[in-house]
Amino acid sequence: MEGIICVVNETVQSFNSQYNFGKEVGKDILTFCRPAVERYIFSKLYDNLFAMYAIKNQMDDKKFMERQV
Numbered sequence: 001m002e003g004i005i006c007v008v009n010e011t012v013q014s015f016n017s018q019y020n021f022g023k024e025v026g027k028d029i030l031t032f033c034r035p036a037v038e039r040y041i042f043s044k045l046y047d048n049l050f051a052m053y054a055i056k057n058q059m060d061d062k063k064f065m066e067r068q069v
Contacts, residue, residue, distance in 0.1 A: 004041065011037050 012034050019030065042049070054061075 004045065008034070008037055008041060
């Protein structure tokens, strides 16, 4: 997970350094940069991340389901 966050941070910094040359026009768009990058990356990785968390929390889910019956 830390690796994914590092990729997001590096990508956002790259966009900021590429498109922020002191112009006022780009500053309005750059506020949406981090959410857009995070949404794109996590949408591509969602299935794998969800499967990892499901396996990690499998025992807790089983205990919860046993208590429900």
